[in-house]
Amino acid sequence: MDSFFMFSLIRDISNGLSFIHNSFLGYHGHLTSRCCLIDDRWQIKISGYGLKSIRSFEKPNPKDLLWTAPEHLRNEQNERTSEGDIYSFGIICSEILTRSSAFDMENRKEKPDVIIYQVKKGGHNPMRPSLETMESVEVNPALLHLIRDCWTERPSERPNIDQVRGHLNSMRDSRKSNLMDHVFNMLETYAQTLEEEVSDRTKELVEEKKKSDVLLYRMLPKMVADKLKLGQAVEPETFEQVTIFFSDVVQFTNLAAKCTPLQVVTLLNDLYTIFDGIIEQNDVYKVETIGDGYLCVSGLPHRNGNEHIRHIAKMALGFLTSLKFFRVQHLPNERINLRIGSVVAGVVGLTMPRYCLFGDAVNTASRMESNGKPGQIHVTADANRMLTEVVGGFRTESRGEVLIKGKGVMETYWLLGEQASVSQRKNRTPESPRRPSIRSISPIIEQKLMENSGKGLYSEYKDVNNGNV
Template sequence: MKYLHGSDVKLHGRLKSTNCVVDGRFTCKITDYGLPRLYDAQNMYDETAPELLKDEKLRRKGTQKGDVYAFAIIASEIVLRGEPFSNTGYSPKAIISRIRRPPPLLRPSIPTSLCPYQVKSMIKECWDEEPERRLTFSQICDALSKVQKGKKTNIVDNMMKMLEEYSNHLEDIVKARTAELEVEKKKSQELLARMMPVEIAQRLQNGETVLPVCYDETTIYFSDICGFTSISAASTPFEVVDLLNDLYTLFDNIIDEYEVYKVETIGDAYMVSSGVPFKIGDRHAPEICMLAMDILSATGSFIMRHMPEVPMKIRIGLHSGPAVAGVVGLAMPRYCLFGDTINTASRMESNGLPSRIHISWSTRECLLKSDEGFQIQERGTVELKGKGVLTTYWLAGKEGYDSHGIKLDEYMNGNRPPPPKEPIKQKPFIPSKRKAVKKGWA
């Protein structure tokens, strides 16, 4: 009852001894609460406390003080081992009439010999004629604890106390376990959100079918490490993993500042898309190009921990065009991109040069339309597998671009600061711009 009064239910409204049941653990449980509409439809009201007998509106709703009065009557039944008012000698109608219209005040007579004086005093306070003077269930619990002095007289009573404590704390245990479950669920959701777009992940969790979507305006980024095969051959497996982890953690920190999506990494290959799955209008090409310049600048100061004397160089290829995105697989679903744009971007990377950003004719057209001062150099004709001979371009920089002390054009030409005598801790690379903010992009 103490818990019930502190919950959203607020009160019982029809508390009586027949609503008190004992379960298999010998724990008293309260039933038939939280049903005011059902009782109202059947004209079943609380007719226990004097104030409820006098006021029909209160009788319909019930009160917490009325529950306390009902508890006192139940306590008297336990002490007297009989029905309510069984020792008064009055009929039920006479009892109700005298309770409704005192004086004299009618209550069950409890001999002191049948219970401790403190218990009798508590019962009297609970059935006081004035509701405001009655105890609360918190005060009743404190009073009973003082009577028992925290001790039990026999093994059965001790067992009952342990079962009662277990029952009282069971809900706290459930809440704690539920909170732990929510934390673990949140971790799983965050991990899934890193593997694919949040909206896609939510649909999969809800058991919905994710249909493929066609995106007309996208730019795809591909990069890989030059000489990675030779580096791997001269390194232990742990050193290779540490190298990729250091480098791609650096890349991941940079892409967080842009409106792009990291599709996946395969070995030393790094793939990023812009315009997929977030549509940003004609900003997709400038966004990827700024990202590519920041990554290239960051790579210029990157030092391999186990090979500080070996320069780190990457090739970057960009291409713009339509692409299809969808989820593939059931056991290990992956968010994948398909289309000729992805193949061409991969060809642009493989046919590029170290420390260069190789862009296609379509990406160049998108940059010229943006009119943001990107510096583009014509490379000449290049034969791409499946495409034939095409004219491609180098992205050489951008007007006002700040690469934080790293001269991008010199790095592209192969210049690099001399390596340190001892491996040093990587300095965090600060991207050249703040994270892109959606401003009504389609």
């Protein structure tokens, strides 16, 4: 309840009490808050008046005497008066303002008999209820003074009901005369506030859902993530033809040994952030990264016909181009391999589920990656045929036959670039010769470094699928 609501209740009680005092009854005599009833229009009606002869034989309950004026407590045989009703009116007003019972008996240790005795005792500082209200409620100070005048010790000093009504009318806000209109305005304001709060909470929920969806879609394909959110099982699916991409950083172990762990993490984060931006420009799905290894695939989970080889090839060429502008103390060289084949894709695990690929094409690609050379894009014969004969627009060069562990001798190729970019490089004016790198000066050292690097990252990781170690 706000201040106007409280004031309206007090005004209704004064109006009802004024009717009784100006009638043949003359006074109520037993006015308490229990006699104040609220109807369906939020108006207070006073009950329990009259029947003086019958009530004279009743033994009053000590709790009912908390509203009784001190002069009637001292002499219960005396007839009740209108001044006593004014005292009871002040006690009821204190209940309305403090939102508590008379004398706040629920939070007191004293019993009603003790309170009645102290009220009956009187004195210069008689026992009266507290008028401390909540900080959120603004009460007119004049109303507090009126209540104190109503329960003053001497009955002659108490105002009559007409004076009480006059003081209350002077405090009334002329703009607010109807309690029902005020209640409806309160409900309307509350509904608007609630609607705005629900709208704000809904917007926050939608934003948080978008953030969680973005994070989930970065971990799993969208169609797979949507099924998991609906509680549906994701069955493994076979894809007849996809292009698999493998890459790693050459001599990453030696590079990591010369850097702190924080520097290694920063290096890979910067490098793969660039790669992720290039992936977004193509229809390619990033499967996972383990250490310096980078695994991507095109053609799943969204089938794109024969365009999977084109998207992977453009992405691989974009990776190599981006390395020209990537500046760190030790510039990494990438070994890249492309392989075409069929795979089975599915979600593995319940805790931190992962979308994994299985099949001979995955194993072959991981083996070829370990046999690649720095700064070169290594492709299989099937991938070469797709690049040059099916989709076209790319230039390749035969590497010859290479011994691939577990697969035997395979003919592989280097992807040089797109047709337009290759012809432009041929027509370009030759540049002044550069100082040879260490690799071109000493191919023997290069071969030793390649041998020391051992198998590619995914060779041992994916060999488990074929039972090879």
